[in-house]
Amino acid sequence: MVEQLTLIAGAARAAVAPALGGALTLWTVDGVPMLRAASAEAIAARDPLGMASFPLVPFSNRIADARFDWAGEHHAIAPNFAPEPHAIHGIGWTSAWEVSEARDDRVVLTLDHAGDARWPFAFAAEQIVALTPDTLTVTLTARNLEAFDAPLACGHHPYFPAAGARLRFAAERRWPPDARMLPGDPVEIADRQVDFAVAERALDCAFSRWDGVATIAWPERALRIESEVDHAVVYTPGGAPHFCFEPVAHLPNALSVTVAPGASHRATMRLIAQPVSVRA
Template identity: 20%
Template structure:
């Protein structure tokens, strides 16, 4: 596979992206006061396409994030089944992580510090179009500026019928942030005050006050976390949220800011890897099958010809004391 490189000319910070594999930004190295911080974790040979598309970098999950239970849902009276030979599945038979993380995107613009690519279901995923209620597209602009990697995102409906959608990203953040540090010195923070009750990774449709073992509001040490949970209950009356990893021994902090459209946050601590996933979602896992529940799932619907814009920023910096 051929990677695409974008660079901030003033600082030398850079990112590598794989347009052929879901426009996955699998490397971001940020320069902070002359120090190079390796931000994104990727498995060996990921850039050669020899690992799972969801295993590294920043997979983009669209038009649904995480799972659809039993790879089946009903929309406006029509039942849709997503077969494993045509769509991405987990080991237990759920459709997972959308339609575009394992397929090529079209790069429509590129300059030194940014690149823009699109994925439209009817163009780039024709074999999956019949498994969604209508055509839909996503456009992502990645830009490196200083020690920040920014994603500006546009989602649109080019068709003639209303279309449901959800969006998530699945970034693997390195932790610790320095070879001289350790996981036990890394503090993970996120503002969620609630969590979804899960059964085999699927929400039951009920939310509860966040449990002590999952509460990251005051920070929790990474080596003490064992998470694959969907957090919710973000602060109200704000237009953006923040989650972060603070490596106290290294004196470094990694911040992820994102639009309040991302109302849910999946936190995942992969086994036997020095990383943590802080995944902003616009809707909860399996939202399309939870529409009759009283809890707000975040699932959205786009009218024909309409679009919506959102954003995420990842920034490396020094701990300010």
């Protein structure tokens, strides 16, 4: 069993598994699940795709064929999402993180990456998970350890219960995937509004220039999602008991966030439990 750290704030509970990609395995408020809880089977199998949420660093979503060019050099990295030929979600979600601080309501995890076949550039990441009685905040920061500008970005991959869920947010464009699950031609969203019942639409789609606030309403609870990054990926697998709204810093297959030597990129995800009547 992977060791888990439990956070408590009032009637809220959260749990983090540092050795399992620094993933969250649980968040409940008054006993009600606000994230999909990781099953005992998923934890025992060390399956990051079965967690409640995991960190995305140094990139999110897919890099086509696990290959890219940077500063005049060609890089081939390890594909990690068979049978697809792509690399996906970076390396944080499959790495063991160190615990640098653990309190009742706050955990700080760190990850030092020297560069390897999974990702060629060195960086240091820090993940702060903080809990209050109604809010879970995850702040992910990555610092470039190279002596040159390098691609480096942070994001988040939470899973939410799908039953009865309605998702609302605003964005400028959506990027439907092509046959290889890479972004196709963008589609302008005329009124900027995205609003649908999760059970009625199957999506695996990126959105750009979202306004940093999304809401999820269930019959018995509601949730507000806030983040400063301006892209998001929505994954609503048809018939599944979960779905994802992922705040990210760039489109799939676009290493568009560049960080100078010694500088950092940060992405904060704030999840706020709200009364069921709050569904704006």
